Amino acid sequence: MGHSITLTVNGTSVTKEVEARELLVHFVRDHLSLTGTHIGCDTSSCGACTILVDGKATKSCTMLAVQADGSTIMTIEGLASNGELHPIQEGFKENHGLQCGFCTPGMVMTAVDLLQRNPNPTEHEIREGLEGNYCRCTGYHNIVKSIQHAATKMNT
């Protein structure tokens, strides 16, 4: 009953057998052991599972793994290059944009998409852009600052 899917994950081509009902997030966590992508809810509300699918921030619990066949995905594990933090990751570190770290991968991947679409967001635009991601630790204050930090850095 398995379905063979082939996709590019963090730059590497992967082919696996999956069940038709398997969610992309379970595929990423259980088959690829990329556990940086987290599951915080069962209603696509929290955003902890956000990854990039063909460059767009996507809640990986809203897609079946078979739907990702042929696509290119990036998870949090693929964002830093050669051990160097991506400017958004650096922004979070410099501005204490994370506490328990559980929502963080989803927040960071959402921010990647946000700054791709809008390299100079206002505070209001950042806050609206984070609407799909819950954080229970930071009150969002420092996450907003982190993304502002990253925007400045990526624009210079």
Next chain:
Amino acid sequence: MTYIGKPIKRIEDDRFLKGLGKYTDDIKLPGMTYAYILRSPYAHAKINGIDIAAAKAHPGVLAVYVGSDIPEAVAGVPCGWQVNFKNGDIMKEPPHPLLVRTKVRHVGDGVAMIIAEDRATAKDAADLIDVDYDVLDAVVDPQKATAAGAPLVHDDVPNNIAFDWELGNPKEEVAAALASAAHVTELSFVNQKVIPNAIEPRAAIGIHDAAYDKYTLYTSTQNPHLIRLLMCAFVLGLPEHKVRVVGPDVGGGFGSKIFHYTEEALVIWASKKIGRPIKWTAERSESFMTDAHGRDHVTTAKMGFDADGKIVALQSNTYAGMGAYLSSFAPAVPTYLHGTLLQGLYTTPKINVDVTATFTNTTAVDAYRGAGRPEATYLLERLIDLAALEMKVDPAALRRKNFIPAFDGVEQEGYVTQVALQYDSGNYHPVLDKALEMVGYEDFRKEQAAAAANGKLMGIGFSTYIEACGIAPSAVVGALGARAGLFESAQVQVQPTGKVTVYTGSHSHGQGHETTFAQVVADKMGIPMEDVEIVHGDSDSVAFGMGTYGSRSLAVGGSAIVKSIEKVLEKGAKIAAHLLESSPEDLEYAEGKWTVKGTDKSVAFGDVSLTAYVPHNYPEGLEPGMDFSSFYDPANFTYPFGCHIAIVEIDPETGKVDLKRFIAVDDVGNVINPMIVDGQIHGGLAQGIGQALFEEAMYDETGQLINGSYMDYTMPRADDLPSFEVDRTVTPCPHNPLGVKGAGEAGCIGSTPAVVNAVIDALWKGGHEVKDIRMPMTPERVWTAMQG
């Protein structure tokens, strides 16, 4: 000092930012199996029978267990705090079974555990279980639970009363003072049931190693050692030295992960039976139904004032919902963490607090960020703000008039309250002064008046709070009913090369201990932070620990570390004196070396540590090695305080509240890492504001949790909140070596009443003299209040 007081970037961040954190559900072991708990869809029902045959026969299913499979001797998970009735009787403490045998008592009560080769199969099999229920009437309101004829949650608990409790001055004295008061403000209100909602759902992995007959439990907990103790000694009867409990990276707790939950004991118990590791991870809907909830108070309170505006008395009567069972520390929350805080920052001479704790057919309640202090603060700050409106006096001035005068706990004695506490140190005017300056109070009042003239509703709300952290000392809390000590342990292990491993019994689940504690260690030992590793969360590494809750980690756990460092340096001085051919008294230690006073003769820390492990040229009679443990039991609680101010604007057409600004000036004692302290405040503010505006566990009359998902339960999102304006004053704690008080909960304690007060203020200024709006203050509730 090179690290303390500086906003050092967090050591733990790199692993979280790279997706390398290791939370319980991330752990995958060879032979792993997966458990799913079938839960009651009813709040109150008798179980006539459970048919598990089809589930057991389902391919991939390894075992199905129901309540009758659990040994009779295993009564269930225990309660760790005993409160007695006023008449001296012990509280009612019905068992909380691992799986229900006869009667389910809340939606989500566990009925069966299915273990299968994978998660989906376990869940599929759960659908094949047929439970024959007789549905019973339910009770969900903490006050209505005591009414004659109310359904009984536990058949042997009359009127659903778990205990009643009273503290303070005699009721008659308070009543007399209120009777002669120039003004009495009376308020009946609900401090609603809320759900902590750490973003990481709870998870547990049970492993039995047959070779050593040893168990390992990975669990998303705030206090691994306490879980081990409770599970071994009170639930499963396992030998404690044969059980390892690990709380790895934990994705937020806010109190909800303090407690010992049934699933932890279930996966351990079943792991030996099936001979394979078992992982259970909550789905979010399960978290809603089974994580301990918070608050749930129904209160009537009266605050009396003399003609000059001085508070003369306070009477408070509260029904506190416990939910269906007594969770680990639930009885302490409405009593010793709530009633004892009703002095607040004020000189109120007569206080009586009366609490009736009741069972309801809802999820158990326990400590949630602030635990009792938010409820106390809400009570006091709503009353004093409302009194100011009623008496037409300035709310800031009314508070100022009633503040306890400053005391440092050294030159001036700690302040003895009417409700059993002695505050450590306090200086309350400066936090109010600073907050008023930050908000621009006079200008705001002008702006508010102008807005009102234009039909716009703007309001300002104050909250000047005190709280109590680092609950202690053990002997005192023991006398108050705690069935555990409340000290902390720390081991400072100096490696031969001078690198330092610190094992702390505190547990970090977002607080940044790996950084803050390393700052303390590096400064106190005069070594670089890179040479310090903080280890926590594993009972096989850390000798003992009481965990993290009640904003205790630095005040209690940090103090234990300091004690061990003192022992290290004392021994180091003996070795250094030997090497320098001097005596320890003639040495001074600074910047990582011992120097003979008044000379340039010195020896470095690393040389001394190496000598301790290669003791060739060594003081006679001194043991080799450099490794010290300490237990620190504080002399008292610590008492942070602060002033929070909210500014809101209300849309008169819709009743929607827009939180425009939030100012928080907190005094948490000395600060090790201001960046982390600010972050703790921010997060607390969001949760406190969330309670005021968005959050409530909503039950219908049948006991159904009708908003048990993130689709329905509203928590603040990024665009619901403003950027916060925070600052602090510093009044050191006089009784711990770091002078710290605790910052984890302050934001959540002070903020809720500030927001509600701001809404009430806006309505009064707009001509709607409303005393109360039930939280959360949804547009519908605010709009309705405005219709008169």
